[in-house]
Amino acid sequence: MDIITTHIGADFDALASMIAAKRLYPEAVLVFPGSQEKSVRNYLAQEFRNIYAFKKIKHIDIDKVQRLIVVDTRQADRIGRLAECATNPAVTVHLYDHHPDTETDLRGSQEIVEPVGSTTTIFTRLFQEKNIVPSPDEATLMALGIYEDTGSFLHSSTCPEDLAAASWLLTHGANLDIITQFISRELSSEQISLLGQLRQEAHTYVIRGVTVVVSKLTMPDYIDDFSVLVQRLMVLDNIDVVFALLSMGERTYLIARSRIPEVNVGTIAREFGGGGHATAASATVRNLTIVEAEEQLISLLHRHVRPKAMAGEIMSAPVITVTPEVSIDQANQLMTRYNVTVLPVVRTNSDGNGENPCGLLGMISRRVAEKAIFHKLGNIPVADYMTTDIATIPESGTLFDIQRLIVENRQRLLPVTRDDDIVGVITRTDLLALLVNDPAHLSLDLLRSDERPSIERTRHLSSVMTQVLPKNVIVLLREIGEIAEQQGCNAYVAGGFVRDLILQVQNTDIDIVIEGDGIRLAKALAAQRHGIVHPHEKFGTATVIFPDQSRIDVATARLEYYDHPAAMPTVEHSSTKLDLYRRDFTINAMAIHLNPKRFGILVDYFNSQNDLKERRIQVLHNLSFVEDPTRIFRAIRFESRLDFTITKHTEKLIKNTVQMNLFDRVEEPRFFHELKLILSEDNPIPALRRMAALKLFPFLWPDLRPNLKIDRRFLHFLTQANQAISWFKLLYLPDKIEPWMVYLLAIMSRSRTKELIAFCNRFSLPPRQRRKLIAQKTEAERVAQEMQKRPFLRPSETYWLLHELDIEGLLYLMAIARKRYIQQAVSHYVTTWRNVVPLVRGDELKAMGYIPGPLFRTIRNHLIEVQLDGQVGSREDALSFIQSTYPPGAALS
Structure with missing residues (x-):
């Protein structure tokens, strides 16, 4: 193997150089030879995204090292046990360092040593020469290494190359806030005490959607360099905007810091007679007490804070539209199909193909359409009755603008426009969700402490992802987000993956949703990871299979509508919001942003977290089961697997669907797929009980007796099947089994073979599975009867009775066995x-x-028999048995 290492007591320059070297040697393993500085350990624990796996020296086989890459040192005594590799002639050594030469330096086949302020500077130059682009996290860490080793460019060892390297890293996303957090001088005990007071007196204000922290202190004497404490407060508490009002002696001072464009602290400081930059400013406050100064500051903030642009972030896109010549009947059908209440009316591009809507003309509502149809005007174009006096908002519109326009104009739908073209829409529901999502807009009296987590609909899940997911999965998700960013689209991971992540259950079944071209992204990902892509152009989906045979599904954000109850869905491209709305249950209708700037942010439009918290299964809309009855079986499966409860309303909808008898309209393989998943659970018995209680058995097994129910005998067979499967799994044998077959055979244990054949035909089971089920049922039941009659079988007799059965048939035999000795005989057969x-x-x-x-x-079969029955116990006995029973002369004749 190849190893990248550095000196014991690694600092940021050492760590950054290791990570940079990993880009040059992607197959190499990162190994710390010993301890790291405390600040480095804190960085790895808090900030670094854990996208690289570091191995401990004790887990490395020194004899297998072929190449050793050493960074930030050339001293053998500083790399611990790895010095054995460095002095081994069979090991290739590459060295990267910036320290002065000494007589004890290691020698390598490749040495890149330059007298610059940090080793990271050398790697930055190599990145530029080799056209390697660091990620923002890598750029931040590399800049951190340069800042540390050059003392923020104040050490005498600093060179122009260090400044140039830092500049280049800043252009590639290096985060100065993180660098400041880890590169700062120690505080005195007095300063620490003052910092504690500053934090204690800090108060948070939400002004026009922007969070601002204001702290004020009164001290008898002037304290020099207080701005250091304000900066430290900002970093420690991750504050975007902070103002400190300090009454020291006879004067009051204002110190301000901001790292967001919405607040220019220089402008506010000038109002107090001071000045500064947009990000850092100060002033000496005259003729005001500290209380009066705070009041004036809050007033100025209300005047100068620029609210965040939000329209482009919260809008839904693409937009479902109609053109003016479309009839009211057609428009009403579209609104029913897509479950919307308003449709924008647009003109089309000059090419006339109608594919690229532009130019907003008006809007038609469901209420107007239904009234027009009532008056026999359904064939009239929407242009005749659309509303034309409508308000719109640009993508840069703020929350205040959105509220004002929706409230003042009483619009259900607020179009978002760009150069007269409609690019998205914001509904009243979107606005309400946004307001509820921000506790600053709600009275604290309305919120109990246990309710707060349920309103965090855009919470950040990066830390949860780090705790729950393997590092390779996090790396994969980040790559997908970066590719999406390059292609100008948005990427999300959605569905059960997100549900299990919040429940802190590992799930590597990754479902990617793309607002854009999902197949294009899948092809780019496959090319980058040397995988294979299987596109499905009709549905805008693709499956990517990686070299290790792992796979992910990539889909273009889409919506589904059903032409009639229980029909196969028709699929169209849509937005993530509508894509989530087509999901089966609220707990599966969440997504997580993957694009770099918003990586890890949860998207929850339907209050799904509350349902997870309350452990309940709930549909997204009342016609969900009518459109797809197979969702009933998924509801039962999730209820059993997750130990959740189907809500009363959802259960009522299930019963309604059962009464409507829609199951015969569904393609039977879809039902069997859901049944197979239920029977593949670790313990499907609770789900089967639920299915029986909801009267679903007659739809699955119409050929069985009408009074089929889970009685004591039926439950006994299922319980024994569960015990048999659990027993077999604990053996950890190489044999692969299909548990669903065992349970299905147990369910049909009191049925004739012809009823199993009818079941297979109805659900269109593949021929191999059909033949196996019939053969195992027939043979296992024959063997059970035979063993029931003959309780004292020799081992060899048992062997010949059972040898035609597969593992599934043997476990089924254990399930239906009425005597203990039959189960024992089967277990001996399986294990020995x-x-x-x-x-x-x-x-x-x-x-x-x-x-x-x-x-x-x-001869061979006879030999097996006498071995099993204990008549032959050694090779010599076997040879003697063969020669006496089957004389060689007789064999030759």
């Missing part, structure tokens, strides 16, 4: 007897003069 091989091999029989043929097989 079926693996018995003759003590004399076939080539030995040939050497003894036996010719392969019927007698040859007879």
